[in-house]
Structure formats: C-alpha cells, structure tokens
Amino acid sequence: MSEEFSLVTEASVANWQHSTDIVVVGLGCAGAAAAIEATNVGGQVIVLERASSGGGTSALSGGVIYLGGGTPLQKACGFEDSPDEMYKYMVASCGDKADPERIRAYCDGSVEHYRWFLDQDVPFKPVFYPHYSGEPPNEDGLVFSGSENAHPFNQLAIPAPRGHVPQTEGQAGGLLMRKLIGAVKASHAEIQTDTRVEHLIASSDGRIIGVMARCAGETHTIRASRGVILSAGGFINNKAMLQTHAPLLRKCKFRVGAEGDDGSGIRLGTAAGALAIGLEMGSISLPIIPPKSVLRGIMVNAQGQRFINEDVYYGRLGEYALYRADGRAFLILDERTFVRPEVPREVVAVGETIEELERELGLPRGSLEATLTLYNQHAQKSEDPVFNKASEYVTPLLHPPFGALDCTTENSLYAVFTLGGLKTNVHGQALNADDVPIPGLYAAGRTSASLAAPGYSSGISIGDATFFARRAASHALNS
Amino acid sequence: MSEEFSLVTEASVANWQHSTDIVVVGLGCAGAAAAIEATNVGGQVIVLERASSGGGTSALSGGVIYLGGGTPLQKACGFEDSPDEMYKYMVASCGDKADPERIRAYCDGSVEHYRWFLDQDVPFKPVFYPHYSGEPPNEDGLVFSGSENAHPFNQLAIPAPRGHVPQTEGQAGGLLMRKLIGAVKASHAEIQTDTRVEHLIASSDGRIIGVMARCAGETHTIRASRGVILSAGGFINNKAMLQTHAPLLRKCKFRVGAEGDDGSGIRLGTAAGALAIGLEMGSISLPIIPPKSVLRGIMVNAQGQRFINEDVYYGRLGEYALYRADGRAFLILDERTFVRPEVPREVVAVGETIEELERELGLPRGSLEATLTLYNQHAQKSEDPVFNKASEYVTPLLHPPFGALDCTTENSLYAVFTLGGLKTNVHGQALNADDVPIPGLYAAGRTSASLAAPGYSSGISIGDATFFARRAASHALNS
Numbered sequence: 026m027s028e029e030f031s032l033v034t035e036a037s038v039a040n041w042q043h044s045t046d047i048v049v050v051g052l053g054c055a056g057a058a059a060a061i062e063a064t065n066v067g068g069q070v071i072v073l074e075r076a077s078s079g080g081g082t083s084a085l086s087g088g089v090i091y092l093g094g095g096t097p098l099q100k101a102c103g104f105e106d107s108p109d110e111m112y113k114y115m116v117a118s119c120g121d122k123a124d125p126e127r128i129r130a131y132c133d134g135s136v137e138h139y140r141w142f143l144d145q146d147v148p149f150k151p152v153f154y155p156h157y158s159g160e161p162p163n164e165d166g167l168v169f170s171g172s173e174n175a176h177p178f179n180q181l182a183i184p185a186p187r188g189h190v191p192q193t194e195g196q197a198g199g200l201l202m203r204k205l206i207g208a209v210k211a212s213h214a215e216i217q218t219d220t221r222v223e224h225l226i227a228s229s230d231g232r233i234i235g236v237m238a239r240c241a242g243e244t245h246t247i248r249a250s251r252g253v254i255l256s257a258g259g260f261i262n263n264k265a266m267l268q269t270h271a272p273l274l275r276k277c278k279f280r281v282g283a284e285g286d287d288g289s290g291i292r293l294g295t296a297a298g299a300l301a302i303g304l305e306m307g308s309i310s311l312p313i314i315p316p317k318s319v320l321r322g323i324m325v326n327a328q329g330q331r332f333i334n335e336d337v338y339y340g341r342l343g344e345y346a347l348y349r350a351d352g353r354a355f356l357i358l359d360e361r362t363f364v365r366p367e368v369p370r371e372v373v374a375v376g377e378t379i380e381e382l383e384r385e386l387g388l389p390r391g392s393l394e395a396t397l398t399l400y401n402q403h404a405q406k407s408e409d410p411v412f413n414k415a416s417e418y419v420t421p422l423l424h425p426p427f428g429a430l431d432c433t434t435e436n437s438l439y440a441v442f443t444l445g446g447l448k449t450n451v452h453g454q455a456l457n458a459d460d461v462p463i464p465g466l467y468a469a470g471r472t473s474a475s476l477a478a479p480g481y482s483s484g485i486s487i488g489d490a491t492f493f494a495r496r497a498a499s500h501a502l503n504s
Numbered sequence: 505m506s507e508e509f510s511l512v513t514e515a516s517v518a519n520w521q522h523s524t525d526i527v528v529v530g531l532g533c534a535g536a537a538a539a540i541e542a543t544n545v546g547g548q549v550i551v552l553e554r555a556s557s558g559g560g561t562s563a564l565s566g567g568v569i570y571l572g573g574g575t576p577l578q579k580a581c582g583f584e585d586s587p588d589e590m591y592k593y594m595v596a597s598c599g600d601k602a603d604p605e606r607i608r609a610y611c612d613g614s615v616e617h618y619r620w621f622l623d624q625d626v627p628f629k630p631v632f633y634p635h636y637s638g639e640p641p642n643e644d645g646l647v648f649s650g651s652e653n654a655h656p657f658n659q660l661a662i663p664a665p666r667g668h669v670p671q672t673e674g675q676a677g678g679l680l681m682r683k684l685i686g687a688v689k690a691s692h693a694e695i696q697t698d699t700r701v702e703h704l705i706a707s708s709d710g711r712i713i714g715v716m717a718r719c720a721g722e723t724h725t726i727r728a729s730r731g732v733i734l735s736a737g738g739f740i741n742n743k744a745m746l747q748t749h750a751p752l753l754r755k756c757k758f759r760v761g762a763e764g765d766d767g768s769g770i771r772l773g774t775a776a777g778a779l780a781i782g783l784e785m786g787s788i789s790l791p792i793i794p795p796k797s798v799l800r801g802i803m804v805n806a807q808g809q810r811f812i813n814e815d816v817y818y819g820r821l822g823e824y825a826l827y828r829a830d831g832r833a834f835l836i837l838d839e840r841t842f843v844r845p846e847v848p849r850e851v852v853a854v855g856e857t858i859e860e861l862e863r864e865l866g867l868p869r870g871s872l873e874a875t876l877t878l879y880n881q882h883a884q885k886s887e888d889p890v891f892n893k894a895s896e897y898v899t900p901l902l903h904p905p906f907g908a909l910d911c912t913t914e915n916s917l918y919a920v921f922t923l924g925g926l927k928t929n930v931h932g933q934a935l936n937a938d939d940v941p942i943p944g945l946y947a948a949g950r951t952s953a954s955l956a957a958p959g960y961s962s963g964i965s966i967g968d969a970t971f972f973a974r975r976a977a978s979h980a981l982n983s
Contacts, residue, residue, distance in 0.1 A: 303749075348827070391881060398874065411808070472671075
C-alpha cells in the first residue's frame with residue numbers, strides 16, 4: 026500500500042544505516058525533554074527535526090508551563106498548593122474527555138518536574154504577576170493561567186497560580202526552547218535537522234523498531250532498539266484534517282502552530298495502529314484582557330444573553346463563545362467601565378441607550394435590555410447569581426454611552442491549536458484501540474491527546490509535553 | 505499482533521472455505537439493501553449476521569426513512585419538493601461535519617430510492633400525519649421528521665415533509681426489516697446467522713479480499729472477490745468506546761441500539777486502515793411532543809434562559825440541551841398551556857408565582873422572571889424575535905400556577921445513538937486517512953459516518969444506510 030506515512034515492515038528494509046536506542050521525531054519541547062531524559066541516564070538518542078532548527082510551536086508560544094502542587098516558585102511567591110488541589114482543579118476543568126489517571130500522575134510529579142526545568146537552566150523570577158491571568162508582559166515568573174479563581178472552580182479547589190513562566194520580557198517560549206535545545210546539544214544526543222520522518226518501521230511481531238527518514242533527497246533507515254517517540258506537534262496547519270475532524274476550529278482567525286503542525290506525527294502513529302482521540306478538540310482562546318478591568322463588561326451572544334461568567338480564563342471563554350454561541354459574541358460596556366483591551370478589538374456599536382445599542386448590534390428587540398436589567402439589579406449589590414462572576418468585576422452598567430466590542434470569530438482574534446492526538450498512557454506509550462500499548466511506540470506533546478480535553482488552561486501543553494516525554498524516554502530505556 | 509479485529513494477510517490463510525462475490529457484515533437495513541442490490545444484478549452474496557436473526561437496530565427503530573425531492577408519496581399527499589430544496593435543508597441542518605457531496609448524491613437519488621422500497625414491497629399509506637413531527641402513532645405514511653418548519657431552516661429551504669414511514673401502527677422498523685429481510689431471503693443471497701466476523705483479510709497489495717468469521721466454535725475463511733461491505737451498526741453499546749470518544753452521550757438515559765452496536769464494524773474497518781471520523785457525535789433526541797401544544801411552553805437552562813426555539817425537531821432540541829445546556833433543561837408552562845406530554849416527563853416544580861417556580865427549580869434569582877417578562881412582552885403580539893419560534897406556539901405564559909417539566913439528562917428520557925464511523929465516499933467505499941478508497945472495502949449504515957454530523961433529522965440513518973449500501977454493492981460489482 027502506498028498510503029502516506031504507512032507502516033513499513035522490517036522485511037522490506039534492506040539495511041539499517043543508523044542505529045540508536047531511541048529515535049525522537051520532532052524537536053519541540055517534548056522532543057527536547059525526551060532527549061534530555063534519555064541521555065541523562067546513558068541512552069543513545071537521535072532527534073530528527075524536519076525544520077532547519079528545532080523549537081517548533083513551543084518556541085512560538087508564551088512559554089507558560091502549568092505546574093503546581095507546591096513548587097518552590099509557588100512557595101517563594103507566598104502561595105500554598107498541593108497535588109490534591111491541583112488535581113481537583115484539573116479534573117474539574119479539563120473537560121469530559123480528560124484522563125484522570127494521567128492528570129493524577131501529572132499533579133503528583135509536578136514539583137519534581139519544576140525542578141527538572143531548573144536543572145535545564147530555565148530561569149524563573151520568584152515574583153507573582155497579579156494584574157491578570159495569562160502571559161505576563163514582564164519578567165515575572167508566576168501567574169494565574171487558568172480559571173482557578175472563577176466559578177465554579179473556586180468552589181471545587183483552593184485556587185493557586187500555576188502558570189510558571191521563564192524569566193524574560195514578553196513571550197517566553199523562545200527562551201524556554203533555547204535552554205532546552207541547549208541542554209540537548211550539551212548532551213550526547215544527535216540532532217539531525219532538515220530531516221522528515223516518512224514511515225515507522227515495525228518488526229514482524231509488531232514492535233516499532235525504527236524509522237525511514239528523508240534528508241537532502243535521500244532516504245535513511247534508522248534503527249531504534251528501545252523505541253520511537255513521536256513528538257511532532259498537532260495538526261492546526263493541515264486544512265484537510267481540520268475540515269474532517271474539527272471544522273469549527275477553521276473559524277478561528279489565529280492559528281498557533283509552526284509549519285510542522287500538519288498532523289504528520291499523528292498520522293505516523295495511526296498508520297502503526299495507534300488510536301487517535303479527541304481530534305475535534307481545540308484550545309480556543311478569546312483574549313479580552315488585559316486590562317483586567319474589561320471584565321466589568323458583560324459578554325452576550327446573538328440573542329443578547331450572557332452565556333458565561335466573563336472572568337473565566339480566556340481559554341474557557343473562547344470555548345464557550347465558539348461552541349455554545351456560534352462565535353457570535355459581543356462585550357458590552359458603559360461609559361464608566363469602558364476600556365480598550367490591549368488585544369485590538371473593534372468597537373462595533375455605540376448607543377446612547379441600550380435600545381440603540383441593541384439595534385446597532387442587530388440583537389433581538391428587548392433582549393439586551395432584559396439581560397442588562399437583570400444584571401444591573403444584582404450588580405447594585407455586587408452580586409451575579411446568574412453566572413457567578415467574582416464581585417470585584419460586578420458593577421452596574423448604567424451610564425451612556427454604551428458600547429460593544431466585537432468578539433465574533435469573523436472579526437476578532439481567536440487563538441487556536443489542536444488538542445486531540447494519539448491516546449497514551451501514563452508512561453507515554455501509544456495505545457491501540459484495545460488500550461494496549463504498541464511496543465516501541467511513544468507519543469508526547471500535541472502529537473498525543475492533551476491532558477485538557479478541551480478545558481484548556483495555559484501551560485498544559487508545554488507541561489504535559491515535557492512531563493510525559495520524559496516518562497516516555499525513561500520507560501523506553503527501562504522496559 | 506493480537507489486536508482484536510486486526511487485519512489478517514492472505515499469506516496466513518491456509519485455505520478458503522467459502523467464496524463469493526460480496527460478503528456483507530451485518531443484516532440490518534444496510535446489509536439487507538446491499539444484498540438485495542447485489543443479487544438483483546446477478547452478484548453472489550453471503551450475509552453474515554452475529555445475532556440469531558437479522559434486523560439489528562433498524563428493526564428496533566421507528567422505521568422512518570428520510571426521503572424527498574418529490575417522491576410519489578409526497579405528491580400523493582399534496583406536497584411539492586425538489587432535490588434542491590431537500591439539499592438546502594440538509595446542508596443547513598446536518599451539522600458542521602456533513603459531507604455536501606454525499607448529501608447531494610442522496611438528494612438527487614432520493615425519488616429513485618423511494619421506488620426501490622416499493623419494489624421491496626414496503627407499503628406506504630398515502631396520508632400525511634399532521635399533528636406533530638416525529639413518528640406517527642398510526643398508519644400514516646408521511647410526516648415531518650426534522651426541523652424543516654422551524655427557524656432558521658424555514659428561511660433557508662422550502663419546507664416539505666420527508667419522513668416516509670412504512671404502513672403499520674406504531675414503530676415501523678419491525679415491518680420494514682421483515683420486508684427487507686424477506687427480499688433478501690427471496691434472492692439467492694446466502695444468510696449465515698450466529699456468525700461473527702473477527703478479521704478482515706487483505707491481499708499482499710492491500711485489497712480486502714475476505715473475512716475470517718466464527719460460527720459454532722469454528723473459524724471460517726470466506727473469500728469475497730468483489731469486496732466486503734461493513735454494515736454492522738454503531739457503538740452505542742460499547743461503554744469503553746463511548747467513554748473514549750463520546751463521553752457526553754453516556755449521560756443520555758435511553759440508548760437506541762441492538763446488542764451488536766458495539767463498534768465491531770468500525771473496528772474491523774480501522775484495523776484495515778480505514779479512517780473513522782466524528783466519533784464524538786450522536787443523535788440526541790429529547791422528545792417533549794406529542795402533543796404539539798406543549799411547544800407553547802418555553803425551555804430554559806440552569807440560568808433560567810431560553811436557548812433554542814422550542815419548535816425545532818426533538819433531535820435538534822436534544823443536541824442543544826446536552827451540548828449547550830449541559831443537559832440541564834426545564835420546560836416551563838402556565839395553567840392555560842399545561843399539558844402532559846405522552847413521553848413521561850415529571851412535573852419537577854410548581855409555583856403560584858414565577859418567583860416561586862424559580863426558587864423551586866433552584867434557578868438564579870430573577871432569571872426566569874426576566875426570561876418570561878421578555879418572552880411575554882413579545883408573545884402578546886404572537887412574536888418571538890429572540891428565538892423565532894413559529895407564532896402558532898407563541899402565547900403569553902401569564903396564568904398561575906406555573907409548572908416545570910423535568911428535561912434534564914438525569915431525570916428524563918434522552919434517546920441516543922452514535923453518528924460517527926468510517927469515512928466513505930459517494931460509492932460507499934471506505935477511505936483511508938489520505939481520502940483514498942481502500943480497495944475492496946465498503947461501509948454503510950452506522951458503521952459509516954452519517955450524513956448528519958450531528959444535526960439529526962429522523963430517517964437519515966435508515967435513509968443513508970440503505971442508499972449508500974446499494975451504491976456500495978453496485979460499485980463493488982461494477983468496478
């Protein structure tokens with residue numbers, strides 16, 4: 026069969042050009058973590074990266090790592106946390122398809138995993154950034170990067186900030202990857218760039234024993250005696266796969282992903298019999314902050330109704346806006362609360378009365394008025410019994426002119442990447458449809474299904490990518 | 505590899521015990537249609553059914569077939585329709601993942617497909633059932649079985665009833681399957697019951713050339729020179745697959761499916777390299793009618809808000825209630841509109857005032873009152889500009905006592921089956937991840953991905969199952 030990425034059998038391999046313990050496919054944060062972990066305990070590693078240099082989507086990201094359970098950074102910033110509270114939050118927030126067993130392992134190992142980043146010389150400034158949830162604009166090291174403080178999660182788990190951010194101004198993914206790739210280069214791992222893995226190779230008994238990779242017009246066979254780790258990203262840049270599996274995500278304007286996020290890692294895995302799950306899911310961020318004070322507005326849908334407490338993390342806000350409101354959302358503010366968000370959002374309508382604003386927005390007659398009347402009635406007492414927005418953001422919207430910021434998918438920024446991928450267990454082993462590990466095959470990062478499914482908090486991707494990649498490397502060498 | 509359902513290669517087949525043109529796996533309506541079509545043009549067919557007799561989920565169903573474009577039955581009942589209007593409705597209603605090309609083929613071939621049912625001696629009484637959308641309780645042959653008359657679909661396509669129902673009292677699936685299985689038995693197709701297909705068999709060049717099936721403790725190999733058609737149902741009765749792919753569906757109380765709907769057809773296909781898509785999707789029916797007059801109530805979520813025009817088809821109502829309202833829904837009626845639905849639904853709260861009802865239901869203070877105030881304000885003029893419910897169902901709810909019918913997933917009937925499955929083209933060929941047909945492999949019915957994805961109207965399953973099964977049989981014999 027000539028299917029792209031199809032599995033090749035050992036019998037058809039004439040000779041092996043290279044041999045190693047572990048082949049790592051893709052040098053984003055997961056691939057780097059796997060290589061570092063394996064070489065640390067003496068394993069031989071070849072890392073294959075199709076781009077001219079490593080980094081992948083990780084290097085383009087904010088660099089936030091979701092960690093907790095009482096890390097030294099949390100303690101230095103004066104926050105208490107425990108693996109149990111972290112677990113409660115993640116299980117509650119990570120969506121219907123999240124795997125509690127993997128979440129448990131992740132929370133229990135989180136403090137150790139933080140120390141591992143320190144070992145890789147990743148710096149964290151022990152200062153908490155208090156101004157909003159998300160990626161801090163300065164060098165501060167700790168931030169809320171989820172909905173921990175928002176209803177209902179603040180009722181289910183003691184909130185703690187868990188966004189651990191490498192110390193640099195602005196987007197920290199570049200620094201993070203410089204440090205991790207530096208550690209790989211300092212190890213005895215071999216990195217081959219400009220090399221594209223085209224096929225996995227299986228032994229006659231079904232074990233994955235190597236890869237066929239193309240570099241400079243030639244095909245190479247590389248034997249991996251301990252296993253192959255697929256860490257080649259997601260598929261946000263594969264239009265056909267998006268259309269087939271997650272067409273709604275195509276509505277989002279800003280795709281977060283390196284060119285390599287074309288699903289090739291997932292395809293290599295499924296061609297080898299691994300099960301892909303949750304391919305319909307994405308992380309969908311609708312940033313309306315900073316500044317945080319914009320949360321005093323109310324978000325309404327095409328029926329003029331609120332649909333969420335506006336102070337949830339912008340990842341959750343985006344999911345609700347896309348999945349439940351069809352990407353038709355407007356943020357309503359009055360004269361006293363109006364503020365222009367830093368992420369550009371157009372003022373799409375202004376009215377001297379709510380009725381006028383409603384008409385300008387094309388909302389059903391009386392709908393926005395009814396919503397605001399109810400909201401204001403409770404807001405007089407700083408309460409929001411309908412959606413339970415935190416009282417600090419609840420204030421009556423009474424003072425004209427009223428304005429609406431455009432938060433529709435058509436006209437505003439929704440940042441999206443895929444969360445679905447190969448199903449893995451706590452050891453990072455890729456599982457088949459019977460939930461049985463495929464010998465020799467591992468997956469990590471967005472080639473594997475995320476811990477969040479969807480229910481995203483920032484830092485989960487780099488977090489689960491590095492955490493389970495390390496486990497994969499360790500399992501491959503020790504099993 | 506010992507994976508369940510794994511593909512077996514020809515080399516490992518010692519001898520073929522049987523040989524035929526086409527093997528059909530599963531004798532529901534799709535399997536029957538394939539067998540009838542193939543034998544009609546002289547093809548040899550062996551149908552393998554794991555139960556002791558055929559019928560499958562089709563026999564347990566309401567037997568509605570979604571057909572249109574101007575069928576003789578539609579004309580006899582005085583309705584105009586065209587393939588174009590049918591196409592417009594289906595494209596608009598069948599969800600984000602629906603395949604326009606397959607819908608187009610289905611609509612264009614619908615009148616001929618209706619005649620095919622007549623050829624199989626399936627009777628349709630030329631009487632339109634006007635009282636509600638769904639399955640008629642009497643022998644009437646034509647009914648609305650979707651949201652054609654509801655907003656926004658009535659703005660996008662000229663409504664026509666397309667639910668074609670075999671003539672019998674009550675559930676018509678049994679009659680339909682007696683007729684179809686009768687036609688199979690009258691053909692020269694061979695039916696083997698109590699026979700479970702365990703593996704597909706592939707030639708060395710990747711063509712599917714037969715099956716290994718188990719019957720009475722023995723394994724048989726059956727060669728299929730023209731192809732294998734997988735028509736073995738969906739996976740609503742496979743808890744592990746549901747948990748992995750569609751955990752939300754587990755909340756629904758009533759699973760529509762024969763025991764065989766355990767995903768084995770899908771698993772056989774994916775083990776052969778076919779792509780499964782949309783496994784998260786289900787048809788989710790929340791029947792509140794009959795009687796139709798219950799639609800004068802309003803459906804609210806846990807925030808006391810309406811979330812849909814209540815007069816949409818109960819399939820769409822269920823999807824919105826589960827996916828957008830977390831399965832927390834209540835139907836609010838007043839003294840003048842109150843009526844007890846025929847599908848049992850408990851009165852979960854009663855109040856002399858809206859405030860009292862709101863409190864009884866645990867809804868946020870003032871929320872239901874705000875919703876009703878807005879609704880009643882427009883309803884005075886028989887209008888519903890917020891959700892565009894048809895004016896015949898719009899009447900102010902003013903007269904105490906007020907009551908709420910429980911429409912939550914916890915306490916009420918949601919009927920569910922899976923819509924995801926193997927990706928197929930207009931010929932019923934199973935496609936791999938490159939969208940390339942797998943030679944010799946076909947899928948139909950709920951083993952394949954539905955035309956609706958989700959966006960269900962009743963009759964689409966039996967409709968697409970029989971339609972594309974016929975095409976599959978024809979393609980297998982002629983290609």
